[in-house]
Amino acid sequence: MPELDHEHVAIRTGPRSGLPVIVAVHSTALGQAVGGCRVWRYADWRDGLTDALRLSAGMTAKCAVAGLANGGGKTVVAVPEGTELDPALRRRVLEDVADAVASLDGTYATGPDVGTSPEDMAVIGERTAHVFCRPVERGGSGDSSPATALGTLAALRAVRHRLHGTPALKGARVSLVGLGSVGLRLAGLLAEEGAELLVSDIDPAKRAPARELGATWTSPGQALTAEADILVPAALGGILTGDVVPELRCAAIAGPANNQLATEPVADLLHERGILWVPDYVVSAGGAINALAVELRHETPEEARVRVEAIEHTVTELLHEAEHRNVTPARAATDLARRRLDAARARRPVT
Structure with missing residues (x-):
């Protein structure tokens, strides 16, 4: 379990669903904490707690590096393995989540994540206004996946420029692991850019859309260690382990999947191998940037898109700083987030 440095962690048994509902608020130093609602199966509810703690801390870093006036939080509903969420039970789960969010009096707002959708947020929104x-x-x-995919594409352009002196992705060999809502959209964008795509997913039904994009299909394990310019993790986290690092045959890794590193020291192992890894919370910020621009600042979709595409500049600056200081991009991003959080805390009035 990660170190507990959170402002607030609530664990309750949903009175309607009977399922564990976990809300972790990591930080409100920059403003209201935001983070998705994950409804996922776990062997033990404490695994869901670990996810909530890590993901909420990642949201704090994501918002800080992106320059957003928000902190990080996360909701996890730990569904026991073997439990089927029929429509009636699903609604009860969402109502339990809504009440848990409402109980925090606006310090935290939730949105979609793995296992939830914009339609689910509408159900939550029936009981609390603190939903995106x-x-x-x-x-x-609406759906945050298109903006997340677009932001990931912007990050990949910055990585491509760092490796080859051009942001153009035409001809780049990209291995993409995971064709979910974000991964499939990203694959489409990369195909339009002319990238050479190797793709994988645990769902064999994704082979058909991959074929339509002209991508080469392979297994997730083979995609992970395939020879590539850029490896793009776009599924669940924890795939980059100390054991897999020696097997990697890519020049860089940048993708939207959360918690890609099994443990933090893996970032150093990647650096030692000369593999450029851009922190996932930097790459995947597009969805949050778009939602907050549209719903809080009431910007137009075009204005929000400009903010999302600015991820390319953010990644470029992080890579430049990392090279200048001879540190990993992960360290450069962590230091930037810490500086912004410390500055925000210093501005808080003493009570």
């Missing part, structure tokens, strides 16, 4: 990414017709910014 409801469907557009329900007053929200």
Whole structure:
């Protein structure tokens, strides 16, 4: 379990669903904490707690590096293995989540994550206003996946420029692990850019859309260690372990999957091998940037898109600083987030 340096962690048994509902607020130093609602199966509810703690801390870093006036939080509903979420039970789960979020009096707002959708956010929104990414017709910014994919593409351009002196992705050999809502959209964007795509997913049904994009299909294990310019993790986290690092045959890793490193020292192992790793919370910030721009600042979709595409500049600056200081990009990003959080705390009035 990660170190507990959170402002607030609430664990309750949902009175309607009977399932563990975990809300972790890592930091509100920069402003209201934001972070998705993950409904996922776990062998033990404490595994869900570990996820909530790590993911909420990652959201704090994501917002800080992106320059957002928000902190990080996360909701996890730990569904026991073998439990089927029929529509009735799913609604009860979402109502339990809504009450847990509402109990925090606006210090935290949630949005979609693994296992939830904009439609689910509309259900949560029936009981609390502290929710993002409801469907557009329900007053929200809709599905965050397109913006997350677009932001990832911007990050990949910065990585490509760092490796080859050009942001153009045409001809780049990209191995993409995971064709979920973000991964499949990203694959489409990369195909449009002319990248040479190797793709994988645990769901064999994703082979058909991959074929339509002209991508080469392989297994997730083979995609992970394939020879590539850039490896793009876009599924669940923890795939970069100390054991797998020696097997990697890529020049760089940058993808939207959360918690890609099994442990923090893996970043140093990658650096020692000369593999450029851009922290996932930097790469995946597009969805949060878009939702907050549209729903909090009431910007137009075009204005929000400009903010999302600025991830390319953010990654470029981080890579430059890392090279200048001879540290990993992970260290450069952590230091930047810490400076912004420390500055925000210093501005807080003493009570």
